[in-house]
Amino acid sequence: MKTINFFLALSICVSVLSCQSQKQAPNTNVKQQYQPIETYTFTKEALLKHVKTLSSDAFEGRRTGTAGALKAKNYIIETFKELGVSPLVENYEQPFRFKSAVKTYDAVNVLGLVKGTDHSDKYIVITAHYDHEGIKNGMIYNGADDNASGVGALFAFAEYFKTNPPKHNVILAALDGEELGLKGAYYFVDSSVVALENMVLNLNFDMISRSESQQLYAVGTRYSEVLKETVSAFENRGQVNLVMGHDGLDGLDDWTNASDQAAFHNKNIPFIYFGVPDHKDYHKPTDVYENIDQEFLIDVVQTLITVFTQIDSKQL
Numbered sequence: 001m002k003t004i005n006f007f008l009a010l011s012i013c014v015s016v017l018s019c020q021s022q023k024q025a026p027n028t029n030v031k032q033q034y035q036p037i038e039t040y041t042f043t044k045e046a047l048l049k050h051v052k053t054l055s056s057d058a059f060e061g062r063r064t065g066t067a068g069a070l071k072a073k074n075y076i077i078e079t080f081k082e083l084g085v086s087p088l089v090e091n092y093e094q095p096f097r098f099k100s101a102v103k104t105y106d107a108v109n110v111l112g113l114v115k116g117t118d119h120s121d122k123y124i125v126i127t128a129h130y131d132h133e134g135i136k137n138g139m140i141y142n143g144a145d146d147n148a149s150g151v152g153a154l155f156a157f158a159e160y161f162k163t164n165p166p167k168h169n170v171i172l173a174a175l176d177g178e179e180l181g182l183k184g185a186y187y188f189v190d191s192s193v194v195a196l197e198n199m200v201l202n203l204n205f206d207m208i209s210r211s212e213s214q215q216l217y218a219v220g221t222r223y224s225e226v227l228k229e230t231v232s233a234f235e236n237r238g239q240v241n242l243v244m245g246h247d248g249l250d251g252l253d254d255w256t257n258a259s260d261q262a263a264f265h266n267k268n269i270p271f272i273y274f275g276v277p278d279h280k281d282y283h284k285p286t287d288v289y290e291n292i293d294q295e296f297l298i299d300v301v302q303t304l305i306t307v308f309t310q311i312d313s314k315q316l
Helices: 006-011 044-054 057-062 067-082 144-163 183-190 225-232 261-266 294-312
Strands: 093-100 103-114 119-129 134-136 139-141 168-175 199-205 215-219 241-244 271-275
Touching (some): 044 057, 044 067, 044 294, 057 067, 057 134, 057 139, 067 103, 067 168, 093 183, 103 183, 119 183, 119 294, 144 199, 144 294, 199 261, 199 294, 215 294, 225 241, 225 294, 261 271, 271 294
Parallel strands (some): 119 199, 199 271, 215 241
Antiparallel strands (some): 093 103, 103 168, 134 139, 215 271
């Protein structure tokens, strides 16, 4: 989810940093040429199944500390096991507790590890939060785009790595407590079992499954020449228009601190946040699987994998 605008945030202290909302300004970096995607490096049907499952009513909106969140955590762990992802910590679980407003929450980050072939001392952390809004006034906030879509991408990466191992070590982190103030991300960087100086990059996926403009934003390249060069030279594929922006230089809302990448940025770890503009179902019970753009999501995930492989091949 992404951060809501400043004035509304003043009245909602719980969610001051979680997720984004913005007014779209005209984009001046639109690429008009798209290359068809002839080969996908993951199973499209599996991606859609995971997103559909995690956003189903059975998971009750996955609010931190609820039975639905527990079910989601277990689902992620079992899927990591099936895909051959090793645990970074015991049983993949990094439990933590935090207080938001007057309530104390018990939360769990799910952390997997894929070892790199070349850079055994460097880690790329790929993150996606799995929590959402839960049940409000008897309505389930399923969170298909926000952020079952991002977790589905984590699974697609895990599948890709089975036959295409990365050069850098990769931590696949399904984070909890994002909607309550990026709690899981901050706990991860403050209590990490990996030294911060060995974390060379964070890629964060949060809301990637629908965009009327077909735009997918890559936020944060302004802080790294390597990342800027990689994304600016990227040739669009499928239905996805990958554009840089929303990082404080283009007059659009600054998303630098809008999702879990903020915790990494705060520690001076380079990042790219991938996300789409807000839509009419943002933070509503209508953010359901039936309202995502399946083909767009599939092409986004292939775009993410392709960008990753280009970055992974460089000296970070």
